[in-house]
Amino acid sequence: MIKQDIEKTYIIIPAYNEASVITTVVNTVMKHFNNVIIVDDASTDKTAHLALEAGAIVLHHEINLGQGAALQTGFDYVTQKTSDCYIVTFDADDQHRIDDAIELLTILKQTNADIVLGSRFTGQAINIPSSRRILLKLCSYYTQRILKIQLTDCHNGLRVMTGKTASKLCLQQNGMAHASEIIDKISRLNLKYAEAPVVINYTEYSKSKGQSFWNGFFIVRNLLLQRIIN
Amino acid sequence: MIIQLSLSLGLLGILGYVILQRDKVKVIFMPQLAVISVGIFLIWFPNVSTFIAKKVGVGRGADLITYCWIVASILLIVNLQIKLKKLEAHITKLTRAIALVQPKNGHHGNNFATKKD
Numbered sequence: 001m002i003k004q005d006i007e008k009t010y011i012i013i014p015a016y017n018e019a020s021v022i023t024t025v026v027n028t029v030m031k032h033f034n035n036v037i038i039v040d041d042a043s044t045d046k047t048a049h050l051a052l053e054a055g056a057i058v059l060h061h062e063i064n065l066g067q068g069a070a071l072q073t074g075f076d077y078v079t080q081k082t083s084d085c086y087i088v089t090f091d092a093d094d095q096h097r098i099d100d101a102i103e104l105l106t107i108l109k110q111t112n113a114d115i116v117l118g119s120r121f122t123g124q125a126i127n128i129p130s131s132r133r134i135l136l137k138l139c140s141y142y143t144q145r146i147l148k149i150q151l152t153d154c155h156n157g158l159r160v161m162t163g164k165t166a167s168k169l170c171l172q173q174n175g176m177a178h179a180s181e182i183i184d185k186i187s188r189l190n191l192k193y194a195e196a197p198v199v200i201n202y203t204e205y206s207k208s209k210g211q212s213f214w215n216g217f218f219i220v221r222n223l224l225l226q227r228i229i230n
Numbered sequence: 231m232i233i234q235l236s237l238s239l240g241l242l243g244i245l246g247y248v249i250l251q252r253d254k255v256k257v258i259f260m261p262q263l264a265v266i267s268v269g270i271f272l273i274w275f276p277n278v279s280t281f282i283a284k285k286v287g288v289g290r291g292a293d294l295i296t297y298c299w300i301v302a303s304i305l306l307i308v309n310l311q312i313k314l315k316k317l318e319a320h321i322t323k324l325t326r327a328i329a330l331v332q333p334k335n336g337h338h339g340n341n342f343a344t345k346k347d
Contacts, residue, residue, distance in 0.1 A: 052336040054336060055336040057333055057335050057336060058334045059329045059330065059333050060329055060332070061329050062325055062328055062329075063321065063325050065325055069322050069325075072326070073330065076326065076330060077330055077333065172319065174318065174322055225312065225315050226315070228312060229312055229315055
């Protein structure tokens with residue numbers, strides 16, 4: 001990657017109680033990128049302090065809102081300053097690889113896409129629980145058949161987008177439904193998208209932080225309520 | 231008779247509260263007044279509800295009232311959910327505004343090196 005691309009790439013990492021891994025994550029990302037933004041979603045441990053020590057910019061939510069809200073805060077922080085940039089969304093639980101983020105960024109530039117999403121199903125999903133696999137496959141089925149968006153992995157936290165795209169998303173879903181909302185916005189805004197293989201490593205730690213199978217019903221409920229409100 | 235009196239007194243109590251609050255919730259004051267009035271009427275003239283029930287294909291007046299109550303409750307719950315969602319949106323906006331006003335910078339090697347006031 002050329003220096004100018006690195007300078008204008010911002011890594012947004014929403015975090016909630018990730019004190020045990022956040023230093024590793026920030027250090028790993030900062031080997032390749034300077035602009036690392038941790039959105040601390042009212043953690044009760046030392047996540048914010050450790051992220052700051054590791055050299056990240058930290059935005060702090062006084063109340064725990066959810067990953068979607070944290071991402072939107074990160075988007076707002078960056079796009080208030082500039083939209084001529086690239087934004088990477090990256091998980092704080094050490095599931096993602098920074099090499100995959102670099103690859104997604106390269107694809108974004110080569111294809112001139114608005115957004116590139118990672119897929120663990122065209123890449124690798126190491127130790128993925130079977131219930132998670134089923135839930136994600138159901139979500140992909142809905143995305144492909146109903147939204148007509150051809151994605152194999154609709155809830156992957158690793159994405160790369162242009163700053164202009166981030167400024168258009170305006171996420172309203174605070175919780176995990178934001179991932180479905182992003183795909184809905186890709187469809188509604190007719191964004192140019194691409195998908196690329198990534199590796200997701202399910203450690204015991206990351207599995208304990210992940211969604212439960214039944215959370216899928218709450219995601220659907222939240223999306224329906226948002227449609228009624230809108 | 232005792233049940234009719236108790237229910238009527240209960241509804242009259244609610245009516246009094248609704249009248250006291252009418253300036254705060256003007257939009258729903260008249261619908262609330264209508265529902266309570268109909269309720270009191272049907273308590274004292276139950277045959278009317280049975281008559282209406284038969285006309286609409288429901289067996290008993292009590293069943294009709296129960297079905298109406300279920301529908302009204304579902305609408306109320308959905309309405310409350312929507313209000314809660316809107317409240318959540320306001321809280322999110324406030325929380326985000328506070329976060330954006332006070333970013334903390336771990337080092338000065340990035341493009342957004344801003345110092346905390």
